Amino acid sequence: MQALNLSTNQLRYLVRLSNNRSFRKKEQKAFVEGENVVNQILEYKKEIIEYLVVSDNYLTKPSCKVYLASNIAIQRLSSYSTGFTVAALINTKVLDSTSVPPDLKGLYVGLVDIQDPGNIGTIFRTCLAFNIKGIFLMGSCAYPLTTKVIQASTGAVFRIPFYKISSAEELKEKFQNRIYGTSLSAEKTYKNIDIKDGIVLFGNEGQGLSKSILNSTEYNINIPIENIDSLNVGVSVGIICSWLFESGNKV
Numbered sequence: 001m002q003a004l005n006l007s008t009n010q011l012r013y014l015v016r017l018s019n020n021r022s023f024r025k026k027e028q029k030a031f032v033e034g035e036n037v038v039n040q041i042l043e044y045k046k047e048i049i050e051y052l053v054v055s056d057n058y059l060t061k062p063s064c065k066v067y068l069a070s071n072i073a074i075q076r077l078s079s080y081s082t083g084f085t086v087a088a089l090i091n092t093k094v095l096d097s098t099s100v101p102p103d104l105k106g107l108y109v110g111l112v113d114i115q116d117p118g119n120i121g122t123i124f125r126t127c128l129a130f131n132i133k134g135i136f137l138m139g140s141c142a143y144p145l146t147t148k149v150i151q152a153s154t155g156a157v158f159r160i161p162f163y164k165i166s167s168a169e170e171l172k173e174k175f176q177n178r179i180y181g182t183s184l185s186a187e188k189t190y191k192n193i194d195i196k197d198g199i200v201l202f203g204n205e206g207q208g209l210s211k212s213i214l215n216s217t218e219y220n221i222n223i224p225i226e227n228i229d230s231l232n233v234g235v236s237v238g239i240i241c242s243w244l245f246e247s248g249n250k251v
Contacts, residue, residue: 002066003054003066003067003068004065004066004067004068005067005068006053006067006068006069006070006073007067010067011069011073011076011077014031014053014077014089015076015077017029017030017031017089018031018077018079021143024092024143028091028092028093028096029050029089029090029091029092030089030090030092030143030145030146031077031087031088031089031090032087032088032090032145032146032147032150033077033078033079033080033084033086033087033088033147034084034086034087034147034151035058035084035085035086036151036154037088037147037150037151037155038052038086038087038088040150040154040155040158041088041090041150041155041158042062042064043155044155044158044159045090045095045158046064047094048090048091048092048094048095049064049088049089049090049091050065050088050089050090050091051064051065051066051067051088051089052064052065052066052067052086052087052088052089053066053067053069053074053077053086053087053088053089054066054067054068054069054085054086054087055068055069055071055074055083055084055085055086056068057085058085058086060086071083079147090145092145095144095145095158095162096145096164098161098162098163100163100165100174104133104174104175104197104199105133105197106131106132106133106197107131107132107133107195107197107198107199107200107241107244108132108133108134108135108136108175108198108199108200109123109127109132109134109135109136109199109200109201109202109237109241110135110136110137110138110165110171110179110199110200110201110202111123111135111136111137111138111141111201111202111233112138112139112141112201112202112203112204112209112210112213113138113139113140113141113203113204113207114141114142114202114203114204114233115140115141115142115204116142117142117146117148117149117152118148118149118152118234119142119152119232119233119234120141120142120144120149120152120153121144121148121149121150121151121152121153121154121156121157122152122153122234122237122238123135123202123233123234123237124144124149124152124153124156124157124160124162125152125153125154125156126234126237126238126241127156127160127237127241128153128156128159128160129241130241130242130244130245131245132160132241133160133161134160134161134162134163135160135161135162135163136162136163136164136165136171136199137162137163137164137165138164138165138166138167138168138171144157144162145157168212168213168216171199172216175198175199177218178197178198178199178218179198179199179201179216179217179218180193180195180198180199180200180201180217180218180219180220180221181200181201181209181213181214181217181219181220181221182200182201182202182203182208182209182220182221182222182223182236182240183208183209183214183220183221183222184208184222184230185222186219186220186221186222187222188219188220188221188222189221189222189223189224190221190222190223190239190240190243191243193221193243193244195244198218200221200240200241200244201213201217202233202236202237203233204233205230205231205232205233221240223236223239223240
């Protein structure tokens with residue numbers, strides 16, 4: 001398909017979308033850049049692409065709407081000093097509004113106030129590898145549909161469902177007594193757990209899960225460590241999910 005020239009109005013819209021989180025939320029769209037990221041979307045979720053923005057150096061000919069941007073426009077749009085060869089305007093409405101299934105069988109991961117995009121992306125990638133059925137996001141978690149998260153996840157954000165949830169009470173409603181927390185002070189170590197289905201919650205590295213959440217779980221899990229105060233949350237998710245996967249506690 002032949003590329004059209006990116007208009008001034010389109011450029012202004014994309015710049016605003018890139019720089020204004022509340023505008024992205026209102027529009028239910030996101031602008032993501034980079035050939036690897038766009039290729040992952042084309043492979044796994046092509047239907048969410050509204051159009052591509054490309055430079056003269058982009059040689060692929062995808063079967064979707066394409067707009068050619070000047071080097072000056074690309075520098076305004078890109079979060080990288082080197083610019084990009086391809087970026088995509090994506091419609092996030094479908095992924096954002098994914099409804100929670102009524103029958104939550106299998107293993108799920110819950111993330112609370114994890115703000116680092118790299119950690120979120122790593123966790124999505126890890127959960128896909130270990131057959132986690134879905135990810136629940138609570139509190140001030142980084143938004144999954146950004147360039148940094150998509151890159152860190154190597155496309156896993158498009159292959160594993162995620163759900164935004166407003167409170168621990170809502171989580172309790174859906175999982176009842178199948179909620180498990182993680183804490184450095186928990187007495188039960190991860191190698192002594194027997195979880196056939198339910199959700200394992202992880203908090204941010206600075207504060208972990210709140211006392212109110214930890215007090216509302218069936219039980220809490222500890223990863224024994226030495227010589228350091230805490231583990232990266234992505235590493236913690238990997239250790240526990242790997243153990244559950246290897247020990248056969250999956251549906």
